[in-house]
Amino acid sequence: MPNLQPLTIDKLITLQYIPSRVPFHLSPDGKYLAITLESGERDFPSSMNTQENSIPQNLAASQVKIIDTTNGNVVTPFGNSKSMSPRWSDDGKLLAAYLLNGDRVSLGIWHRQNGQIQIFANTQISKIYGGYEIFGCAVPQWMPNNQAVVLQVQTTKNSVADSSKISNVSVFSFDPTIENSEQQEAESDLLSWLSGDLVIFDINSGEQKLLAQNLPFRSWRISPDGKNIALLKAVKREVNNTHHWTLYDLVVLPTDSSPPITVASNIPQTYAVSFSWSPDSQYIAYTTHKRVALSVEEQTDEGELFVVSADGTNVTRKLSNTETPNLGQNYETPRWSQDGKEIYCLTSSGVWITATEGSSCRNLTVNSDMEILYWIQRPLFNLCTLWDNNKIPLAFRNPQTLNSGLAFLNIETGENTILFEDAQNFTADALSTEMGNNGDLYFALETADTPAEICCVTDKDKETKQLFVPNPDLSEVAFGKSRLISWRGYDGSECFGALMLPQNYVERQKLPLIVNVYGGVNNSCFLNNFDFGWSGHQHPQLFASRGYAYLCPDMPMLNRDPMRQLPGLVLPAINLLVDMGIVDSERVGVIGQSYGGYCVLGLLTQTNRFKAAVTSAGVYNMTSFYGILMSHGKSRWIDWAETAQGRMGGSLWEKRDTYIENSPLFYLDRVETPVLLISGTGEPGEASQASEVFSGLRRLGKTVEMRLYDREGHYSGGWSQKSLRDVGARVISWFDSYIMSG
Structure with missing residues (x-):
């Protein structure tokens, strides 16, 4: 051993x-x-x-x-x-x-x-x-x-001269008499x-x-005959209280340098990749994607399918109808059959198939306990490749167990069969898959205690095999193990959380606990991810391998008064772990990044349950964050505060008291927990938010430390290795000194 x-x-x-x-x-x-x-x-x-x-x-x-x-x-x-x-x-x-x-x-x-x-x-x-x-x-x-x-x-070609490069004066202006x-x-x-x-x-x-x-x-597609290239050109953004998307024009560029042709206009998509050429290069299929917000937490996706002639001579044909499920995708494209007579679209519950001329369609769905993650196809290809002649391979997750698996949907009978379903996760997205002409499938799988590995399923033996291990030298690392826990919230609703425990954990052994908080997200869905959805200095294995328990609780939030909701979302989960004999109630810490940083400080102003806290890149003063100006003059955080994650429900002048009541800065006198503040200096406003808290806690005589990292951005998972070494070491020593040592 x-x-x-x-x-x-x-x-x-x-x-x-x-x-x-x-x-x-x-x-x-x-x-x-x-x-x-x-x-x-x-x-x-x-x-x-x-x-x-x-x-x-x-x-x-x-x-x-x-x-x-x-x-x-x-x-x-x-x-x-x-x-x-x-x-x-x-x-x-x-x-x-x-x-x-x-x-x-x-x-x-x-x-x-x-x-x-x-x-x-x-x-x-x-x-x-x-x-x-x-x-x-x-x-x-x-x-x-x-x-x-x-x-x-x-x-x-420089479309706009940048005056900041020839002057020491930056000028920003706004004229309300100019429309839009x-x-x-x-x-x-x-x-x-x-x-x-x-x-x-x-x-x-x-x-x-x-x-x-x-x-x-963002991307482009070459027609099969090589005579044309299609792309989606961004034309404008649609932003209001209920939606936020970009509109694109579908443009065809002849490779012989003939004039470009705009064949469709004002197409809403997320990443401008959801379009494909027909096998004969005569048509282009594309899907729309609209994400409409019913509230901050409740959103609905809308997506439809269209086909247009590549030479722009025919009217755009809409192939979806009122009975069609949402066809909008972030990275996937509509796929043509090999003969061009049908088009396949991925849905959240299966595959929707339509005749190209629109004469018929069918909606094939999988079992209700299967949430489709993506299908396994050739990334960025135009055609749909069938497995074993009549099946489409689908990566799925069981919403009850959170286990993931691989299923095959028969396009002729509509039946689906499961090849495997285990406590693991398909890594990344639909682009991290491949399918050979012989039916062999390639994808990446990870578990909570094993980083992603490349696996394959061959059409010959239909078994999952390990093909390549990117990180072979980890056998001596004490990686923790995950488990799903549930509890009742203050309102009686059932809540879930992803818990990681040390590899050698013995039941009823009381451990120090780190709680990673991020409001508005069902964090338990990352149960089988190696990093629980967090890398950098918040990676759960940094703590589980050192003897800590690490919890990511689900934190669904209402669209109002976010700060007041926090204790009821987090404290019941801690109480459960204490009652189960897993956690020492006197050794509990909290950590959070970005909006999670806001949640950390919001909790500290309402409870003394935590013995140490680490918060990074957070918003702590809604009133000052509201007006932060980006280097190009955009006030990007106004929409965030009013109608999005900030949950203020209106402008600073309409909801003055709400902004103050939901700003932890105004309640720093209630904080008793030692706080480590972390921020890069490369994102406008983030370092100043940390500085306000540091100045306040220092003025109040509280224990606080602030570490600012020169020219680093929002998330430490993408920082330089020099900065990541420093922040990782300090976070570990911070919790060790206040929690691990008791």
Whole structure:
């Protein structure tokens, strides 16, 4: 039996994980699976507002891996270079990816035959959100000739001169006599963050053919015949008290440089990826996606299916009807049948299938105890690939047990069969899957005590097998185990929570407890996630491997008076664990990030139950946070406070007392718990919020420490490894000194 050790900060930083929104890609012959792995080994501050840092956060710690599907052997095609978003050529001889090349992002090509690497420095890949990241769906896409790649590169045209670069004066103005002035400001911000040039890059000559300049878009699709490229161009944002989405125009760009054609307008989507080409390249199918808020907590999704002619000559046809379930998806696309006669759309309970001409449709659903997570298909492909000729593989979660599994939905009979269902979780999203032409399935699975591993199911033996373990050297870490707990809230309702206990826990052994709070979220759904949904300094295994119990309780909230609700959402769960003999009532701490930071301080002003607290990137004074101005002049937190997560229900002047009563800062005199405040300085307003609390607690003679991390952003899970080492070590020592030692 090995001598088990705690999870160290250094080990946490080097853990390899499957990033969200970055597709897998299987070579055409099915032998090599190309994926992206990410870690915490970043050498740069994470703030998107750091002008001198032009390195995307997600690329800064990523590497492409190629897995041999026959034996699980792995190669790193681009060596030590940071790389992501791999894409095989149609002949399987070349692999394109994005590489970090000095301080810029360039196209890299790996030659399968001899391992040669080409880096094209004259390609400067476009980055979104002010250079913060590369959008994972914006992969390099090969033209059918396998000699050219379609890329989104940084625009060569500046649409608006930036006066701040030539003056020491920043000017912001607003004229109420100009209609939609604030709406235009929001749209300008969106368009500048997404804009880039679309080019066809010839890998032999190194020449770029410009197809679109300074266009705001996220991803694109090449028609099967290679004659056209389709994309969704952002045109405006729709924002009010009930909804928030972006509208896009569907644009077709001929590759022969003929004028572009707008074939559909004002399409609401989330990430602008839900569209696909018909097999004959004549039509494009797309789904809409609207998320309408009935309240802060209650939302409903609406999505419909349309088909439009690629040359814009025919009227757009709506194929969904009033009986159709919601078809809106974040990352998935409508899929065409191989013959183009049917279109398949994923729903929350199965698959909806319609004839392309609209003559018939059918809604296939799975069992009621199966919540569909996503289907397993080829990411970013146009066609639906059937398993065993007539089945669609679906990743699902059981909403009662929170176990996940794999099922097959028969499109002919409507029957569904379950291959497996266990205490595990499908990692990331629908893009982190693949399906070979022979029916082999690839996906990532994790458990509460095991990081994600690449698994496969072969059509031949229909058994789940482990293919690749990204983190093989963890056998000596004392990873904790999870369990689902339930209790009755103050109002009598049944509540749930994800509890992690040390690996060697003995029943009735009383442990110190850390409670991770975040209002408005059912945190128990992360029961089988390795990180319970939290990385960085809040990773539950940092604490469970050191002898702590770690609890993430569900915290459903009403759309009013958020601070007053907090004790009733958290304290009953602690009481249960004390009554069960699991937790020492005198050794309980609390931790929270972002809105969770708000919840931490809100709790401390209403109870002395906690012996130590850590809060990071929180909002503590609703009145001052309300008016924080971003560097580009946007007052982004007004909507947040009035109608969204802030739950104030109106403006500061309409609800003055509500803002004060729900601001923990005004009740700091009631705090008796030692508080560790954490913030990066790269996000406007966050450090000042922490400073207000620090100044107040110090003035009141309370125990408090504040740690500010230069140029770091909102979430420590994306910070530089230098900052993460410091904050992780301090959080552990903070709780150890006040709780573990008793």
